[in-house]
Amino acid sequence: MENSIFFFFTTLLVAIFVMGLTPIYRSTASLLIKADTEKTVSIDSVYSVDTSRNEYFLTQYEILKSRAVAEQVIDKLNLESHKEFLPDEKDDLVSQFKAQVKSIIDSYLPVEMVNTQADEILDKRRNKVKLIETFLEKLTISPVRKTQLVNISFDSEDPLLATLVANTVADTYITQEMSGQLDSTKKAAGWLNSRLDELRLNLENSINALEAYRIKENLIDIESKGVRSIASDELQSITESYLKAKKVRFEAETIYLFVSKIRGNDIDALMSLPEISNHPLIENIKDLENQVQQTVSELSFRYGPKHPKLIAAKAQLTSINKQLAQQVAKLVKGIEKELKAAQDNERRFEQELKTEKAKFQNVTSKEQGYLKLQREVDANQNLYDTFVTRYKETEITTDLEVQQARVIDQAEISIDPVKPNKKLIVLLAFVASFGFAVVLTFVLDALNDSFRTAQEVEGALGVRLLGLLPLIPHKRKESLPSHTYFDEKHKGFAEAVRTLRTGFVLSHIDNDHKVVVVTSSIPGEGKTTTSINIAFAMAQMEKTLLIEADMRRPSFTRIFNLPPYQAGLSNVISGTEKLADAIIHDEKSGLDILSAGFIPPNPLELLSNAKFEALMMVLKDKYDRIVIDSAPTQAVSDALVLAKQSDSVIYVVRSESTKQGIVKKGISRLMEIEAKIDGIVLNQVNIKKGGKDGYEGYYDYYGYGQENNGKSS
Secondary structure: OHHHHHHHHHHHHHHHHHHOOOOEEEEEEEEEEOOOOOOOOOOHHHHOOOOOOHHHHHHHHHHHOOHHHHHHHHHHHOHHHOHHHOOOHHHHHHHHHHHHHHHHHHHOOOHHHOOHHHHHHHHHHHHHHHHHHHHHHHEEEEEOOOOOEEEEEEEEOOHHHHHHHHHHHHHHHHHHHHHHHHHHHHHHHHHHHHHHHHHHHHHHHHHHHHHHHHHHHOOOOOOOOHHHHHHHHHHHHHHHHHHHHHHHHHHHHHHHHHHHHOOOOOHHHHHOOHHHHOOHHHHHHHHHHHHHHHHHHHHHHHOOOOOHHHHHHHHHHHHHHHHHHHHHHHHHHHHHHHHHHHHHHHHHHHHHHHHHHHHHHHHHHHHHHHHHHHHHHHHHHHHHHHHHHHHHHHHHHOOOOOOOEEEEEOOOOOOOOOEOOHHHHHHHHHHHHHHHHHHHHHHHHHHOOEOOOHHHHHHHHOOOEEEEEEOOOOOOOOOOOOOHHHOHHHHHHHHHHHHHHHHHHHHOOOOOOOEEEEEEOOOOOOHHHHHHHHHHHHHOOOOEEEEEOOOOOOOHHHHOOOOOOOOOHHHHHHOOOOHHHHEEEEOOOOEEEEOOOOOOOOHHHHHOOHHHHHHHHHHHHHOOEEEEEOOOOOOOOHHHHHHHHOOEEEEEEEOOOOEHHHHHHHHHHHHHOOOOEEEEEEEEEOHHHHHHHOOHHHHHHHOOOOOOOOOOO
16 A cells, blocks of 8 residues: 555646746757868878778767867857756846845955956856857767768757757868868878978988998998808808817717726727727727637637647637737727817817907998998888978868768757657656665665574574574563563463474474573574573483583573572582582472583683593483573684583574574584484564564464563563
8 A cells, every 4th residue: 555655646646847948959960070081182181080990970960969060069059049958047136136236345346456357358258158058068078880971969948949050060160171171281282292302311311321321331232141151151161160070079079088087998998989899990990800819719718728720720819819919009099180170170270260250240330330321212202202292292282171970860850859759758757766665675675684583593594493483572671581481471482392392392202302502593592591501401201410511601590590609510510519509499399400610710621521420420310300590603613622521402592593604614613523403493483473474384383372572582
């Protein structure tokens, strides 16, 4: 209903406003801007830009929208006196008021300080500038894509004026462009004429400098680069000879170093050198040695060691070996001589190479100087030829007018206004108002990142919903009464707790889950109240102990009206009190309670102590069920330590309060240590929203759908 009223009044107000708007008419003229100017001769490079580039067309569009064109059109059509461009009555009244104030001020000033004529000129210029701005706001220049056409449109309350202005803008632009081209041509001709004499003198000077340099340096064949080529060939030849000599020296030096390292006359080591072993004389001696060696071997089998033939053969073999050693020694001495000769040859070629390099550098330096002067002559010649050509072209085209643009379609009087489109505006107002209301609804809903329904809990967290606890009314600064579970006025709340207990017990009917930790993400979500009431419900069936392990912000002494010095969990772990003295029995519920005790400086270290683990083993033997009220997961790590000592974890989430991201972080921390999470308890649920958020059937099923709303802490 509220949305319908909003739609109706919004649409009605827009319709009333639109009916009072003045219709605006638009006339459009089409103009062709040529990319290639029609000229008898080409002198574009002298006075115009490159018309084939996109920048040229963009420039022409800006010229059409320029103040110069606008001012000429305003003067031609005398738009200053047209009613559409006259100042508004409000502006006129303001101007009159300013003039009166100024006249009053001027009356008190000396005559020499009052410059009436200058003020009048300044006021006229201000009015003209304002008129031009108004004119340009109504003028639209629209290029046609992928063409050389441009549309010139003008909006006006008078359709005849719109047509007249559009056509006048096109004509003014064409006239202005033609005049500008003609002026540019004349200026170019004058400038070219003044530069020709200077360019001619520069050309002659550069030619004379080139000839003087050629004569001075005695350069004959520099054009074909013959001098440099000869020097280059000689340098290359000597470089190759030097490299060969260097290679020969290196090889000789290598052989010499090898030979010099051989001690004595080690024939076998010297014979390993190819230069010695491959020598023809050595090869002949080796062949002869092999033959004699074979003869000695044959005679050794046939004769005794004193046989004359055998003795003669051995003597011949000894003579051959001696001859081989003498010949090898001669070759070794020859290697040393070859090394010295190679070194001398290398030094000779190295000196010649240095001399040729100096000659080549000298020739190259002269050539660079000559080429530099030659380039200057060529540049001056090209520049002079270009200017002569352009000067002759400008002389011919000085009086030639060429049209750069022409009108394709004249603007015609428009019959129908282009704006405002009253029907469309009303329709858009209706759609916009409807859309705004819908979007606002969705935005407000999206910004609510808390849990409101059971489906949201299970869908976002992937953990089952163990139960819901409704709000119970109480004052904001006061806590919920400790024994609300037994109050006849809140049967629905007690039934919700029993349902929660039943779901928990049935999920562990085959497992002995004695210890359960109750925690939440942050303080204020009601995890203490939830743990107390779960313990009350458990105590009706089993021997149950409620432990307050939140030793950072203990609240049991306040909730159960205990003395502030009451001994508790911290006293038992530290050994200052006995367990029997610290446990309190609640007569009304039959529940045993172990409060936090004194607040220790290091609760986490106390809970991580082996004494706490031993205490839990003792308590498991004495009680059927142990409920532990833990600190929130996001505040400290106490809940993670307790979860390792427990059989299961119940996670409390406050309805329409706790952000989903915070709960996900707390659940993930517990899953990282592989804690067993039995489910989520959605606390402080507003039953009045049951039908809207999906709780109605849930509460009716459990018999407390008629409970009043309230809070549980």
